[in-house]
Amino acid sequence: MKFSFIHAEKALFPVAALCRHLSVSRSGYYAWAKRPESERKKRDRALQLEVAAIHQESRGTYGAPRVHAELKARGQRVARKRVARLMRQTGLRGRARRRFVRTTDSAHRHPVAPNTLERNFHPGQPHCAWVGDLTYVWTDEGWLYLAVLLELFSRKVVGWAMGERIDSGLVLSALDMALLGGPAPRLHYSDRLNPPSTRARTTADDWRRGIGCSMSRKGNCWDNAVAESFFSTLKLELVYGTPFKTREAAKQSLFEYIEVVYNRKRRHSALGYVSPAECERMAAIKRLAA
Template identity: 45%
Template sequence: MYKIPRQSYTTEFKQEAIRLVEAEGKRPAQVARDLGISEQTLGNWRKAHKAGRLATGSGKPVSPEQMELSRLRAENARLKMELEILGKSHGVLREEVTVKYAVIDQMRQHYPLQSLCKRLSVSTSGFADWQACGGPTHWLSDAQLLALIRSIHTEFHGAYGSPRIYQELKFRGHPVSKARIQRLMQKHGIRARHKRRYKATTNSKHSMPVAPNVLDRQFSTTAPDTVWTADITYIPTREGWLYLAVVMGLHTRAIIGWAMDERMTRELVINALRMARFRRKPKPGLLHHSDRGSQYCSHDYQALLTEYGMEASMSRKGNFWDNAPMESFFNSLKSERVFHRRYVTRAEARKDLFDCVEVFYNRKRRHSSIGHQTPAQRYAESVAIQKMAF
């Protein structure tokens, strides 16, 4: 029987989550919701941190029964949080009954219909009548639609243009056309932030062995954690550069491994790979694609790939298109966030990048390459499909 992989979190991830609560002053429930974890899990991390055993854990063995109980508690907490979100949604959601029905229709495959109707203060019979009439029929006025567009544009830090705003409105249950959204955005000067070009960071001028381009731009995959891509970029601060190394799961476009440092060393990329492997624990045979940078060609990095049972693949020299998904991620990261910030210190940049990668990019931002889903949604759907196949 197929078992859903248990999500694992590195010490660095836990420390950043704790910092959001204790240093930034954010509510634990909000931080847990943003990071896709239960509030109880976050509370356990905070207790371990105060006791000085966050990195090593308690050392006590955990029985299968305890693990299952913990999983059920986390699932119940997640259900409670999502229903709470529904109850406190945008004003339009509270005012428009048909919008509530559309949201219920989206979520009823995951949650009991009666619970959803109770949370949104509608009747099950009314929902049934709405379905019988063909679903969503209410058409928002230009003023209502413009308010929603502005709200979504702000919520996603100006990153969304008309195509993604259309998908977000569609997901939220609002019947609207792409042309109408584009017309209103153009009329009121609402647009996505423009992208800028950036230079390559890794150095491919070396004598170390390179791997062939096994991936060969085959960016479509059928299952998660079969192909990963990796790369490095730089972030400017007044203290100097902060280098960010990431590992992306190609099937979901999620950033599953990352590391930051003031120097661009092989340890930087090794730490990102170790995080990715720790979180997903893929089976041997995974294809790992990168450029020909000296960090990725180093003996230590290649030895780690061999230890993990991963096959190396590398882009052709100077060919950015061979790693197009990673290039797209860095373009989005910089045009939607970094270019609009003035980081004074590397520590400030670290905090913002954690929020951008783990909260915004992995769990909120929709991607056209994966059917306008978020990486988190894509992963959950893929796991569910695999589970049914078994």
């Protein structure tokens, strides 16, 4: 470690002074410097470049687990701890999640659907359930609201809509988009959507289409943890680091993140570090082989 420090600082300070300060001999340092680099160090240097490239491709969001998964997908055999060490050495880290904030107001007397999902977040096959929720993104023009529906099996965003107001049209637009992309599920799960007219019209539309309804219990935000987790990821990896001057700019960035990054590229920990699109592809191959 002392010789490595001397090697790194010798351009700024005399070698003799550094050796004297660290109580090592100059001959020892020069013998160390002439020693050929070990294969492990050469491998570490090459891996550091790959790790840095993957981290940059992820927009600086991937931590060691996802970087490790990406290296494995590219044919690299390397331990996760080694990846974590190399990231520490180069000062790379994934983005940390912010504290969870509950945004759903369920203090009302309006009828709601029962919680039939009961936190069964791993249905085992596609087209069983969609989970939905609403969030907001700040722009210099004001708030932009986002409604999404996720396929619970693959965690893919199958429907989304954006607008300046939270109303039933926003939620139903996301539902229509999801229905255009594939068969309707048996169950549509959401928080207790507000305002009441939004909740009532969405629930009525589900029933009209033959989709069962399920809603979270009062004050239980973790009942809809999958949708909340998606919004946490979206804001961590895109929104918090991007100032939006207009709603249109925010819409374009959200579209790119959802359709290009999240659905097709981002490795999801709950899916064994594959993307939602890859999860669906693997499930389709498995069904054909059965």
